[in-house]
Amino acid sequence: MSHKSAKDFFRPLAVGAPQPLREIPARPSRAIHFFDPSNEKMAAKIPAMVGTVDVLLGNLEDAIKADNKVAAREGLVKIAQETDFGPTQLWTRINALDSPWVLDDLTTLVPAIGEKLDVIMVPKVQGAEDIHYVDRILAQLEAKAGITRPILIHAILETARGVANVEEICGASPRMQGLSLGPADLAADRKMKTTRVGGGHPGYLVREDAPRGADGLPDLDAKRAIFQQDLWHYTIAKMVDACATHGIYPYYGPFGDIKDTVACEDQFRNAFLLGCVGTWSLHPVQIKIANRVFSPSVEDIAHARRVVAAMGDGTGAVMIDGKMEDDASLKQCLVLVELAEKLAEIDPDLKATYDAIETPEA
Numbered sequence: 001m002s003h004k005s006a007k008d009f010f011r012p013l014a015v016g017a018p019q020p021l022r023e024i025p026a027r028p029s030r031a032i033h034f035f036d037p038s039n040e041k042m043a044a045k046i047p048a049m050v051g052t053v054d055v056l057l058g059n060l061e062d063a064i065k066a067d068n069k070v071a072a073r074e075g076l077v078k079i080a081q082e083t084d085f086g087p088t089q090l091w092t093r094i095n096a097l098d099s100p101w102v103l104d105d106l107t108t109l110v111p112a113i114g115e116k117l118d119v120i121m122v123p124k125v126q127g128a129e130d131i132h133y134v135d136r137i138l139a140q141l142e143a144k145a146g147i148t149r150p151i152l153i154h155a156i157l158e159t160a161r162g163v164a165n166v167e168e169i170c171g172a173s174p175r176m177q178g179l180s181l182g183p184a185d186l187a188a189d190r191k192m193k194t195t196r197v198g199g200g201h202p203g204y205l206v207r208e209d210a211p212r213g214a215d216g217l218p219d220l221d222a223k224r225a226i227f228q229q230d231l232w233h234y235t236i237a238k239m240v241d242a243c244a245t246h247g248i249y250p251y252y253g254p255f256g257d258i259k260d261t262v263a264c265e266d267q268f269r270n271a272f273l274l275g276c277v278g279t280w281s282l283h284p285v286q287i288k289i290a291n292r293v294f295s296p297s298v299e300d301i302a303h304a305r306r307v308v309a310a311m312g313d314g315t316g317a318v319m320i321d322g323k324m325e326d327d328a329s330l331k332q333c334l335v336l337v338e339l340a341e342k343l344a345e346i347d348p349d350l351k352a353t354y355d356a357i358e359t360p361e362a
C-alpha cells in the first residue's frame, strides 16, 4: 500500500475544504444514542434528550427499513435544522458504502447540516480504502458547502477483514475519530455461532477441574463450577490498542438484550476497564447505564487524587494503604483524574459529586 508523505497528510483533500485537525478532541461520549429519524414517535423525543446524553446519532443504516431510508435522511435533516444541540454532539450512521443510499446520504447531509454534524459513522469498513473514499468525498462536499470545520469519521469494526486491517483503518485519515465494535455483523461475517447482538454466550465457557476422588483420580461426576467467558475480549482489546496507537477513541457497540440491564452494565464495564471511552445506547434505558459506567467512580477518583498528591513531582515510589505506587501507577491515576475533569465540564451532577470528594493536600 502506498502512503501519503507526512507533510501531505494534513493537507485538505479538496481546494477550499477546512484544514484537517492535528489532534482529535477528547469530547465526552459515554453514550452514543441511536435513534431512527423516520420514526415520528422517537424523533419527537430527541430535542428533550439534548443535555441528557453525550451523543445523539441519527441512524440511517441497519434497523431502518428500506422503504424508510429517504424519510430517515430527511427526518435527520429536519431535526438537525430545528434543534439546538448545546453540549450534545450530533452524529449520524450512513448506509454501507456498497448500498444504493450512501451517496445520497452524504450529498444531502453535508450541504444541509454539515456545520452541525460532528461525526459520521461508517459501517462495515474493510480497510483504509473505504476511509480514503469517504475522506475525499467529504472534503469535496465541505468545500462546496463552505463548511468551516472538518466532519470527523468513525468506523465500525464489523467484518473479519476490518478487524485484520484495524491499524491501517485508524491511521487512514486525520479525520479518524474512533472505532466501535459491531458484534452482530462481525459474528455473521466470521461465521461465529451466536445469534445475540453483543454480550456473552452461555456456551463460551471454561470449566473448573474435576476434584480428586478417594482413589486419587478425577471425579468426573462431581459438580464443577463454570465460568462464562467474554466472546468480544480479543476484538475489543485489539481495537483499543489500535486506537491508542493512533490517538483516536475506542467504543463498545450495541447490547441488544434491552431488558437485561445487569448484563448490559457488565458488558459496558468490561469495555470501560479495557480502555473504551463509551458505548452505544439503543434504548433510553441504556443511557443512564452508560453514563454511570463510563464515568470514573467516586472511589477511583478519591484514590487517584491521593496518589497524585503523594507522588509530588511524579517520580519515585510511595506506599499507600499497603500498596506500592510509582511513576507508572501515577499515570494510570491521571487517566481517571483527567477523564473526571472533562466529564465535570459537561455534567453538573457529576461535577458536584467529584467536587465533594475530599482531596488531600499535595
Ligand SMILES: CC(C)(COP(=O)(O)OP(=O)(O)OC[C@H]1O[C@@H](n2cnc3c(N)ncnc32)[C@H](O)[C@@H]1OP(=O)(O)O)[C@@H](O)C(=O)NCCC(=O)NCCSC(=O)C[C@H](O)C(=O)O
Pocket (backbone or CB within 6 Å): 034, 035, 036, 041, 042, 045, 059, 062, 063, 156, 158, 181, 182, 183, 184, 185, 186, 197, 198, 253, 254, 258, 281, 282, 283, 284
Ligand atoms: C429496540 C427498540 C425497537 C425498542 O422499541 P420499543 O419496543 O418501542 O421500546 P419501548 O416500548 O420500551 O419504548 C419506550 C418509549 O421509548 C421510545 N424509544 C425507544 N427507543 C428509543 C430510542 N432509541 N430513542 C428515543 N426513544 C426511544 C419509544 O418510542 C417509546 O416511546 P413512548 O411510546 O412515547 O413511551 C427501539 O428502542 C429501537 O429501535 N432502538 C434503536 C435500534 C437501533 O438503532 N438499532 C441499530 C443499532 S445496532 C446495530 O446496528 C448492530 C451493529 O451494527 C452490529 O453489527 O453489531
Ligand SMILES: [Mg+2]
Pocket (backbone or CB within 6 Å): 062, 123, 158, 182, 184, 185
Ligand atoms: Mg452492523
